[in-house]
Amino acid sequence: MDTLLKNLTLIDGTGRKPVADAVIAIRGGKISYAGPASTWRNEADGESITLDLNGAYVLPGLIDAHVHLSGSGEADSQFYAPTGQMALKILSNAQKNLAAGITTVRDLGGWSELEFDVRRSIQRGDFTGPRMCLAGRFISITEAGADYYVGMYRVADGVDEVRKAVREQVKHGADVIKMGVTGAVLVESGAPGVTHFNSDEIQALVEEAKKFGKPVAMHAHGIDGIRKAVEAGVTTLEHGTYLYRDPGVIRLMAQRGVFLVPTLKVGWDIILAEKSSIPGWIMQKNVDSQGDAAKSLKTAYDAGVRIAMGSDVGTPLNYHGENALEVYWMEQAGLSKMEALVAATNNAAKALGWDSWLGTLEAGKVADLLVHEKNPLEDLRSLADKESLRLVIKDGEVAASHAGSVLPKEALAKQVLTIR
Numbered sequence: 022m023d024t025l026l027k028n029l030t031l032i033d034g035t036g037r038k039p040v041a042d043a044v045i046a047i048r049g050g051k052i053s054y055a056g057p058a059s060t061w062r063n064e065a066d067g068e069s070i071t072l073d074l075n076g077a078y079v080l081p082g083l084i085d086a087h088v089h090l091s092g093s094g095e096a097d098s099q100f101y102a103p104t105g106q107m108a109l110k111i112l113s114n115a116q117k118n119l120a121a122g123i124t125t126v127r128d129l130g131g132w133s134e135l136e137f138d139v140r141r142s143i144q145r146g147d148f149t150g151p152r153m154c155l156a157g158r159f160i161s162i163t164e165a166g167a168d169y170y171v172g173m174y175r176v177a178d179g180v181d182e183v184r185k186a187v188r189e190q191v192k193h194g195a196d197v198i199k200m201g202v203t204g205a206v207l208v209e210s211g212a213p214g215v216t217h218f219n220s221d222e223i224q225a226l227v228e229e230a231k232k233f234g235k236p237v238a239m240h241a242h243g244i245d246g247i248r249k250a251v252e253a254g255v256t257t258l259e260h261g262t263y264l265y266r267d268p269g270v271i272r273l274m275a276q277r278g279v280f281l282v283p284t285l286k287v288g289w290d291i292i293l294a295e296k297s298s299i300p301g302w303i304m305q306k307n308v309d310s311q312g313d314a315a316k317s318l319k320t321a322y323d324a325g326v327r328i329a330m331g332s333d334v335g336t337p338l339n340y341h342g343e344n345a346l347e348v349y350w351m352e353q354a355g356l357s358k359m360e361a362l363v364a365a366t367n368n369a370a371k372a373l374g375w376d377s378w379l380g381t382l383e384a385g386k387v388a389d390l391l392v393h394e395k396n397p398l399e400d401l402r403s404l405a406d407k408e409s410l411r412l413v414i415k416d417g418e419v420a421a422s423h424a425g426s427v428l429p430k431e432a433l434a435k436q437v438l439t440i441r
């Protein structure tokens with residue numbers, strides 16, 4: 022049975038101009054048509070259900086290329102929970118993403134491999150949840166972060182250990198390999214400017230990951246670490262705080278198509294919080310680096326570097342379900358509204374390597390889409406506004422509907438769409 026959505030404004034995620042009075046046809050969980058009503062021909066052979074969306078805005082389900090499902094925004098960034106509770110925490114956070122229209126998440130540092138079990142449960146249909154792209158553990162040198170985020174880190178010193186650490190993540194089912202090439206902001210003794218891994222270790226990691234067909238997501242703040250990561254062939258650069266300091270590296274990123282995932286929201290949430298219980302060291306480190314991070318995004322963007330949206334939700338005061346505000350912060354740093362939206366749709370799908378079937382509303386892609394009452398291109402903050410988000414559809418099925426749903430009662434009653 023086909024589902025037809027009509028009387029809508031289509032924002033397809035490619036960066037093309039919105040199409041007023043558009044139609045989207047869904048068959049077997051995939052989009053069979055998305056475009057102007059004037060050129061649509063109904064080729065459905067059997068019964069179909071038609072939903073009149075009354076001029077609502079329809080865009081692709083958002084893709085967040087950098088989350089931590091094991092964190093819930095704890096002010097001190099202490100994610101720890103006993104095993105059973107942690108599994109439930111990961112599931113609950115995953116579901117908050119889906120309900121907020123983040124239909125795909127890429128987790129770049131899970132907890133004791135529990136996120137793989139959660140994903141299996143979602144895939145089996147035991148629970149609803151977003152599509153999950155997983156890195157497993159964050160591969161790091163011996164450092165204090167490994168004691169702080171005890172279930173997240175995989176310490177690996179030396180080339181042989183680095184290779185083994187990659188193989189472990191692949192064994193567990195990782196889609197991407199995450200390495201921390203520099204110190205971290207959210208580790209008290211971490212020095213973001215300091216390079217942790219040596220060049221031979223970085224190259225070994227990238228080589229080992231590529232052998233298994235896995236892209237590499239590199240946590241990097243300082244420019245020396247960024248340079249070594251880009252030269253070694255990483256796919257996405259996470260944070261990139263001091264990237265602006267080397268125009269040569271920026272040019273190389275643009276040439277090679279390396280994505281920058283800037284993660285600005287976490288810093289703003291911490292800096293702008295009133296009366297929070299944020300420890301002083303977390304506040305100071307973010308105050309010190311936030312301007313650099315925004316400047317690096319703008320500089321890289323102007324030089325043609327591809328940008329993908331990553332909110333780093335799970336980190337202090339950066340809550341699951343508010344991810345889409347990262348799109349707004351990217352606009353504030355200098356992207357156009359449409360380009361910031363593309364960073365959370367088509368470009369994020371490319372950063373994951375999943376763009377052949379995900380990320381835009383075009384025929385052949387999976388039917389992950391959002392129905393918004395407000396035009397997100399007027400104010401990107403409406404992407405995170407539950408009053409605006411009416412419907413979340415994943416794989417052609419309704420995954421979440423919010424107050425004042427546009428779904429006709431008859432459709433719900435007939436269960437023509439599977440409500441899960």
Ligand SMILES: [Zn+2]
Binds near residue numbers: 087088089130333
């Ligand atoms: Zn992160």
